[in-house]
Amino acid sequence: MAIREDHSRFRDIIRGRIKENFKKYVSQGEMIGKRENDFVKIPVPYIDIPRFKYGPKQRGGVGQGQGSPGDPMNGEPQEGTGEAGNQPGEHQLEVDVSMEDLAQILGEELELPDIKPKGRPKMDAIKNRYNGIAPVGPAGLRHFKSSYKRALQRYISSGVYTPETPVIVPIRGDFRYRSFKPVVQPQANAVVIYMMDVSGSMGEEQKEIVRLESFWINTWLKKHYKGLEARFIIHDATAKEVDEKTFFSTSESGGTLISSAYKLTKEIIEADYPPNEWNIYPFHFSDGDNWSGEDTRLCMRLLQEFFLPNVNQFGYGQVESKYGSGQFAKDLEREFPNDDRLVVSKIENRDKILGSIKDFLGKGR
């Protein structure tokens, strides 16, 4: 049908516009704050056709309702509803882009290969969603409004309703109940574990970079694993598991023992994610300072013996900070010079995020 043609033309234009600005979106992270479930709002310049028109703020208008002069109105003024299509409308300069489209664009932009999952195929779980109304059901699920409406209808149509004494007594047949539909939900079979160094040398800017980077890694992995799980670990000299919000907002001070985080991650994997069933992606972000050579050697042993054989890929991102020496990346590169399972990426500033994402995800593991 013709509309499909026009619609895909529109999608192409939007995607073109988004692609033009993609680098900016990635490094500024403005879309992260605009997420709603599976969509992000992305501003698109001039998708509505420019016309000579009045500036909105000066215009004013006629409204209806309560309020004295000087009272603020609720919300933005709107022209009332109307039949669509008669007049050129004003459109928001933001479009909803699904996370899937976004991942698609990310993939095209960075020429990322698809990930080949390992382990068992996905399992689907069945869950019930309450989103319908049925004439039978348990009393606990009674839907008041629908039931009342039925009763009122019965009263009026049988002619016994009197507006003076509007008493409605429902009978059994009037009752309506919430009902459910089974919804198939894919079982998670991939987990990504983010570890971040929050010692004194990691500043706000460094954490922002980690935040952006992890958002994009999540977006890409979600495209391949429908029910991706994410775990968050912060560490200085000791490590602890936190929720996502804390992960990005905590600032600690003190020394750095990287091995503490690796040990905790190992425990989590052993407890919850048997490697033969799960696709596992640990990512560690730090400024590269470790307390001692002794601890670094412990980390290398953990990587060698536990992580590399068991995970899909281990990512280490080194954020540049003015206090960090950046030694840990060098140590890793020396210890595992040609190992596909370990990716080391250095992120000097925001503009390097795209390149770093390519480092991490470019191997298709």
Added chain:
Amino acid sequence: MANLTPELEKWRLKILKVAEGYGLDMFETIFEMITYDQINQFAAYGGFPVRYPHWRFGMEYEQLSKSYEYGLSKIYEMVVNTDPCYAYLMEGNRMVDQKLVMAHVYGHCDFFKNNQWFAPTNRKMMDQMANHATRIRRYTDRYGVDVVEDFVDKILSMENLIDRYSPYIKKSSEKERQDEEAKRSEVSLLRVNRDYMDEYINPQEFVDHQRKRQAEEASRSMKFPAEPERDILQFLMHYAPLKNWQQDIISIIRDEAYYFAPQGMTKIMNEGWASYWHSKIMTQDILSDSEIIDFADAHSGTMAMAPGGFNPYKVGIELFRDIEDRWNKGRFGKEWNECDDIQAKANWDLKLGLGREKIFEVRRNFNDVTFIDEFLTEDFCVRNKMFVYKFNKRTGQYEVDTRDFGQVKKQFLFQLTNFGQPIIQVEDANFENRGELLLTHRFEGIDMQPNYMVETLKNVQVIWGRPVNLATVQDQQPKLYRFDGKEIHEIAIGQPPSESAVSDSEH
């Protein structure tokens, strides 16, 4: 063609009979039952099944589909102003909704057929639109999608630069204009019967004065266009250096803009009229007792006012009811206006019963501007809690400004005049004797939005080829914006306008 179920068809005939009984007079109306996806598609195309290819229809479609899928809105009805009239019902709506829609649609059809502002409308627009689509598709095949689409985008940005009143005005014919020209070539002097009186009746100063005036007039007619032209699309189509296919695309977009214009000029009346009749027909003749609640639910949904918003359905239906009531009770004319006894006014009822007749007359002769101008009363404003809102820069929000009747009416009329869009006209096509185009904005106290203005100006320049100038006012300073194809120049001109130079409605 119609694919209504036997039950719906039965109701359709019944509603049609009732409507005709009330005196409604419609084109033949063909109802079609379609799915929500089809209705979204038709709505995206402005009601027409075949339009020329353009991405904005796709955008419209996406928005409609999304808001339907998220349950934010749904389209109850759609009706197309053609002869026969086409109307769409949505599959899966309740019976009571379908009946309501049919009654509402008959109201619209009656309005389309009888309101005088629709008189010049092409009623075979279905075919015309399909024809437009074929032509644009042919250009697309020949010159490429991007080239044609780019040109269409540019012209759409000037879509509103037409003269909405021109279809109703007969322009003086070419012959009359030539006669005028001939008359002007002689110096008009006063008639003299006796030659010797000539130098007294037409003294030399007078002859000189007349000559000078004539020269002035002549120089004015040298200016091109002689009178400012509001149909900028037509002007560009005739005088800009364009290829044939480009001219044709302008004529297509202009045609369609003129087709939709009367619907915009009568939005309040048209919706009010249709709502008045669906309400009357449903409650008096059609509804069964068990349907009353669902009807009331749907009806009040349509009539609801968003906080601070203004709903054309609501204002329209209330005004029609008010008019009917006033003419039934004789609350009009000199005596009524001059009466200042509140008690007497409250009980005023001459039992004239002229209401029904009056609203039919109103639906024939008025458009939104004249409708509000004539029938919005202070009483009505108070009863419907109407107010003027303004944006308060200090607090950063919209606030109720005043409930004063005069202000409300003035704001209302301003909003409706030219659809609340700035009035732009071609002033001079040979500005500064350099073949530049000069557009002027008839300033009514409100600035244009600068970024949109600049982008539109750029588009006009691409069409005109030579630099384009726009005289307007920004931040209380008259300014000339000039775009020469590369840069925008902004030049301050003249004195700031006085405060009182605010909106007078134009007709």
